[in-house]
């Protein structure tokens with residue numbers, strides 16, 4: 356996972372991010388121990404943790420920016436990139452792994468042109484992995500917009516993407 | 528400060544009370560493999576697990592960087608149990624390490640070479656499956672080059688940048704196999720808070736951080 360929000364955020368958005376972050380920070384004390392709850396609140400509001408938000412938080416707690424980045428990248432719950440319109444979660448649990456979940460993940464990566472934890476530049480899709488979603492019989496599973504899809508092999512990846520494309524065409 | 532005396536590998540040595548064994552040994556010409564410690568760091572991370580030694584009267588080997596010397600202590604740095612632990616730790620470390628000494632600027636002055644030699648094992652062992660990280664090299668600084676593939680995550684550079692110099696340009700990010708020493712938001716060094724003082728390069732034990740002009744640097748110091 357790398358930050359690709361440089362490509363997808365505008366200066367306007369950045370200013371808005373800073374302002375919203377400051378709003379949230381008002382409710383917290385300047386204790387370093389507040390870092391994780393702050394990150395949770397900011398992500399809850401913005402959907403992810405933009406660069407500008409990280410810098411605001413670092414300044415507020417008087418810690419180097421790298422410390423904020425360090426904590427964010429350590430925990431799975433934090434996102435560095437904005438959520439896409441559609442969320443793709445590839446299961447890498449034990450059963451799905453045995454059934455080639457990592458091959459499925461590679462297929463998604465290749466088709467979307469992004470890595471785990473990233474969002475496509477048009478903000479249509481974001482991609483990540485999950486560990487066992489509780490329907491191992493359907494392995495390998497990909498959860499598409501909160502709906503678990505079974506037997507998602509690379510050809511089904513193409514099928515699912517095609518369905519989205521058709522839907523988009525219908526709307527426009 | 529009280530002076531005490533201890534024995535390391537049969538050699539009688541005097542030291543100041545409260546000192547850590549690793550630095551006492553090194554200061555007296557007795558080498559113990561180590562990567563993660565720095566003498567002025569009073570809170571050793573004890574993360575590399577290479578500095579194991581055996582202390583008479585103690586059942587298990589201890590890490591020399593965290594062991595405070597006491598009067599009358601008897602230490603064996605070449606005990607079988609201690610060396611076994613150190614060797615395994617080193618082999619695990621090297622299993623994700625790119626080994627390319629012939630093309631590396633640190634060839635000859637690399638602490639990994641020194642450790643392998645001391646432990647009498649190869650830099651590339653076959654005991655564990657080798658998995659490399661394949662991360663991009665950061666060549667943006669005008670002073671040094673950073674190759675994360677060669678980094679052993681000892682944390683010396685991170686500590687020096689933050690604690691000794693108060694800059695805080697680098698730190699650890701991610702977790703597990705993805706763990707990496709990096710700048711804020713993973714930016715290139717040239718775009719980061721880095722002030723190009725080069726102190727991190729001076730403490731790097733291996734080829735991860737190297738001066739761009741190695742020769743001039745040696746002449747300068």
Ligand code: FES
Nearest residue numbers: 446448451488491
């Ligand atoms: S391992 Fe994928 S659903 Fe259980």
Ligand code: FES
Nearest residue numbers: 573575576578592
């Ligand atoms: S130097 Fe003692 S554990 Fe690294």
